[in-house]
Amino acid sequence: MYLKLILATCLLAFCAIVLSAYARLSDAGLGCANWPACYEENALKERQPPQAVAVRGHTSWQWKLHSQAVRALGILTVAVCVLSWLKRKELRQSPLLPTLLLGLMVFFAAFGIWAFSHLQRTVIVQVHLAGGIAMMMLLTWIALRQLTSAGEVDAGKAHNWYNFSGPSPLPTGNISARIIARLGLVLVAVQIMLGGWVSSNFAALACTDFPLCNGSLLPPMDFSYSLPGLALSAEKLTAIHWTHRAGALLTALYLSWLSFKLMAVKELHIIGKVILGLVVFQLALGISNVLLGLPLAGAVLHNAMAMLLLVALVILNFKLQKRKA
Numbered sequence: 001m002y003l004k005l006i007l008a009t010c011l012l013a014f015c016a017i018v019l020s021a022y023a024r025l026s027d028a029g030l031g032c033a034n035w036p037a038c039y040e041e042n043a044l045k046e047r048q049p050p051q052a053v054a055v056r057g058h059t060s061w062q063w064k065l066h067s068q069a070v071r072a073l074g075i076l077t078v079a080v081c082v083l084s085w086l087k088r089k090e091l092r093q094s095p096l097l098p099t100l101l102l103g104l105m106v107f108f109a110a111f112g113i114w115a116f117s118h119l120q121r122t123v124i125v126q127v128h129l130a131g132g133i134a135m136m137m138l139l140t141w142i143a144l145r146q147l148t149s150a151g152e153v154d155a156g157k158a159h160n161w162y163n164f165s166g167p168s169p170l171p172t173g174n175i176s177a178r179i180i181a182r183l184g185l186v187l188v189a190v191q192i193m194l195g196g197w198v199s200s201n202f203a204a205l206a207c208t209d210f211p212l213c214n215g216s217l218l219p220p221m222d223f224s225y226s227l228p229g230l231a232l233s234a235e236k237l238t239a240i241h242w243t244h245r246a247g248a249l250l251t252a253l254y255l256s257w258l259s260f261k262l263m264a265v266k267e268l269h270i271i272g273k274v275i276l277g278l279v280v281f282q283l284a285l286g287i288s289n290v291l292l293g294l295p296l297a298g299a300v301l302h303n304a305m306a307m308l309l310l311v312a313l314v315i316l317n318f319k320l321q322k323r324k325a
Contacts (some may be wrong), residue, residue, distance in 0.1 A: 002083050002091065003146045009076040010139045014307060016069040017132045021303035022296075023062035024125065028202060031296035036205060039294075043202035044231070070109075077105045080142070093145060101138045104131060125200035126193065133189050136307060140314040178320050184258050185313040187251045192306050194244045201232060204299075206241035210290045213242055248286060255279045255309075262316070271316050278309045 029039035081102040084095035108131040112124070198204055207213035221242055222235035255275055262272025285302045292298065
């Protein structure tokens with residue numbers, strides 16, 4: 001019962017995150033009849049003071065559907081937390097993570113109510129995106145603890161997969177393996193946040209060609225800080241878009257190297273192939289979104305694949321945790 005509840009909560013959390021991306025991108029103007037004019041018009045509206053933006057409200061069916069999904073997610077989160085306390089002896093697991101999950105849910109619900117009329121879209125999107133990342137990681141980890149209590153891969157058996165020169169004679173090699181896997185998880189999380197930065201600032205059209213950006217490898221960019229509420233120059237928007245591209249290249253190279261190393265280990269072969277497949281598909285989606293002019297379906301799928309990649313890296317880190325005696 002508890003496992004099924006957690007798996008249902010995981011699935012609903014993923015759907016809520018994808019619905020949030022769909023509602024946000026639709027509200028930004030992707031897929032509208034007079035594209036890309038509507039995208040530029042909405043960008044100007046969202047850069048108005050928060051009070052002016054609040055008058056418009058989020059009344060579209062996309063946002064209403066997302067709100068219903070979040071409410072259902074809140075109910076399931078409460079149920080997971082309550083059961084984790086009631087069955088803590090039977091489960092033989094601390095209810096700390098489910099309690100933390102519920103705390104995050106309450107915090108971000110309160111933040112969303114308050115922030116809508118006080119903060120800029122850029123801040124709201126980034127905070128909610130960080131919350132979605134944290135909740136997805138927590139739920140995945142809680143689910144993995146239930147799915148297997150002793151299914152971890154002993155990192156000591158795979159201490160040489162990260163070393164080009166062969167097996168490491170150091171007893172700390174297993175620690176290095178876990179650190180490398182954690183770094184991959186951090187890179188994916190940061191890259192997702194950079195994607196939210198691009199979306200919330202309407203910088204997706206700052207570069208409309210690939211692999212160059214506006215015909216140049218290093219186009220004119222402005223990385224200086226701008227006060228909230230001020231319109232961003234073309235150079236600032238280009239800087240945001242270019243940073244996301246640079247992060248994507250770094251993340252893809254690192255995860256590709258990691259994947260090939262994982263595929264050389266019998267216990268980690270499958271997860272290595274999954275990560276590599278997701279990386280390749282995600283890169284293809286990103287490039288096609290630029291070349292095809294940001295189709296709504298492609299942009300939403302890009303968000304969904306990012307979350308699946310995050311989940312894959314959480315699974316990898318779970319598998320590499322040190323086996324308890």
